[in-house]
Amino acid sequence: MNYPIWDVPLTGGGLLIAAIAVVHVFISHFAIGGGLFLVLTERMGLRARDAAVLEYARHHTNFLTLVILVFGAVTGVGVWWTIALVNPTAVSALVHLFAWVWAIAWVFFLVEIVAALVYRYGWGRMDARTHQAVGWVYFGSAWLSLLMINGILTFMLTSGKWPETQSLTDAWMNPGMLPSLAMRSAVCVALAGVYALITSSQLADLALKERMVRYSAKWVIVGAGVIPFAGLWFAGTLPEQARFLASGGTPMVTAFTVASVLLSGLLITGTVFGPMLFPRQTHVTFACVLAALALGATGATEWVREAVRKPYVIYEYMYSNSLRPADLADVSSLGLLASSRWHVPAKSDWNDPVKIGRSVFRVQCSSCHTVSGLNSIRFATRGWDKALLDQQIQYLNTLKGAMPPFIGTDEERGGLVAYLISLQAEGPGASAALPARSEGERLCRR
Amino acid sequence: MPTVIPPIDPLGLPAAAALLKALSLLTFTLHLVAMNVTVGGLMMALVYGRCREGHPGALFAARMRALLPSAMALTITLGVAPLLFVQVLYGQAFYTSSVLMAWSWLLVIPALCVAYLGLYLAYLRPSWIGDRSQALAWFSVALTLLVAAIFANNMTLMLQPGLWAPLYATSAYGIALNLGDPMLPARYLHTVLAAPVVAGLVGALMGRRFRSPDAEWAVWAWRTGVRWFHVGAGLLMLSGVWYLLSLPPRVGSQFLGASAHDTGVLTLGIVLGVVALAVAKRSAWLATVLTGLGVGCMVVARHRVREYMLYPHVNAAGIPVHADSVWAIAFAVTLALGAAAVAWLVYRALRCSGSTEGAAPD
């Protein structure tokens, strides 16, 4: 309404966000866990005066600090970059509310990068104590930046006391913050272990391999073992509607929830019965399968986290289509298009309901529906007649899909109906072939 | 036209606009310097990477190369803060122009990933890719320059509210660019030409730092760096004149006397640059400090251009402030601690840089 809308044909912008977000979540948690892994492995080697273990830790520093860390940074910027293109109003709200939190996270992030570069440079150059200290600064600042950002992420789902108090502290210290932090920290540990399994399973020295594979497997088991408990704690803080969506309310979301739990279970089982019991026999292919399970579990969990937020993008503050419940009354009386800066049809088109409807659709529905691609509106309304459409749109927030309520004047609703009917006439695989469904038929179907 | 300007975000600013602007300018200056080291350093590494074994240029290129992945990582990290502040202060304009050029704006992310990966492979894992590393490095430079061009595009498109609605009417698919804007090529050139200037200084400083093991090489590096600095700065000045003339007259005139402040800032920047040129042969450190301050002046000038272009449609000073002093102080404390940590880390790294046992192997 306030910003131009980026038209991404067929998939809509949401899929772009999902794609980059999954990659980012995987890499960034791995980067943080990897920092801890390096420091602790180095410490183990130092205590045991074991040159082979030290060499193993040193061997992975380049990849973790120069590749994973930087890619974590770029993809993280990329997530917000993409969300800002798809939903600028929501990003604007988060940026304005949390500016200081972002800024603090940025300081930690800068320290993390510098420390990681110095840690890499210092291998074999610095005395061991200093090098360990640098490593702790690297891991510590990485985790602190997770601490800051995590509060923003959970705020979008559990806004807590903020709607009443409007205090930044309440917004950041929201109910989901601590459980999610526990969960994410555990994910970091598990992912570091998964990566270490891939590398340690390739060691040629069998005695060293046995030690390092067992050691890495412990990381996976400890991390992945904590995840379900933290997850339950987190689920307890979810808004009722969100919990409903995840546990039976929507088949798709429920399926992903189940997938996430199953994949995590498989990861633990596989690690116990594989590397933990048979370290010498562990093959790198098996380690890669475990990594794939971990990636799957991470992706499914993040998908659920996004999906259960509907119909909001920021819980109780802003709907996915950037409209705010607080604006409902004003926009309804003034009219959606009259309140909009963009997507206002030309004066000459104000008598054309289809053109008005097209604008209404773009502003209010296109954040979740494409015309004929993903979650196609043409498909969703196939065979509906005018009266049924008009009636259903008035109760949009009670239909399946966890949609926000329709906001607009009677005239705008009429325009939206006319536009959706016009889509049926022009589109492929719709219209005449299907008999129009009546309201009675529809009610039976439900 | 003003009807398309998005409304002010109802959540307001987290602090006085002036404070946020100061932070934005400070962090942007750091980002710009790191960017210049990266781009200019890449250019130098490529040029001297062709020297045969034994020529001082070969060692020079090798030392430059070793810096580049870190310099690029820092450029990216230091860019995050100004990105935050531009959204807080000028989100109304910034989000709009970003959406209009969505696909090219999005291209920045994969382009950065590939450019960085190219650098990493070419310079830190040459054994993996063999003799294609030079070609790969060229590819990375091209991508980096492309990223800079996309930035220049968005940073100028956001200043042109009058273009937004017509561009959107042409296409809502996020494929707009700002290519018709006379400011764009001049501004782009002016920004990119700062790269060899700053990297030249880095080269000269490298000559100073490694003086002891190889005096002959050090003199060569020093001379080469200063030469790049001089030639680059001459071109930079010319492009600056072009840029100034390409600004809309109502804005450009501010820097030519209409506004004493703005004229003063630009003049100071130029004077600092000229003095840096004059002293570069004697003291690279002094020239570096002066150039840093000069870049700071230019960043302020750039900021003033933005304010003039956007006024009165987008005006950060008019956004209500919902200050939260506890969090502002928390940020100040974190920043101080962070700066101390970075200083300690750099000190530690410099102290051990004499020993040559080598960094982490593959």
Ligand code: HEM
């Ligand atoms: C040693 C000399 C110089 C250096 C190192 C330098 C560097 C820079 C840099 C890095 C920027 C930021 C550009 C951006 O990010 O868009 C800038 C901006 C600017 N420079 Fe220079 N410059 C130099 C000389 C000049 C000269 C000779 C002029 C004009 C006569 C000039 C005019 C400007 C103006 C007007 C801006 C403001 C820009 C805006 O709209 O963003 N500069 N300079």
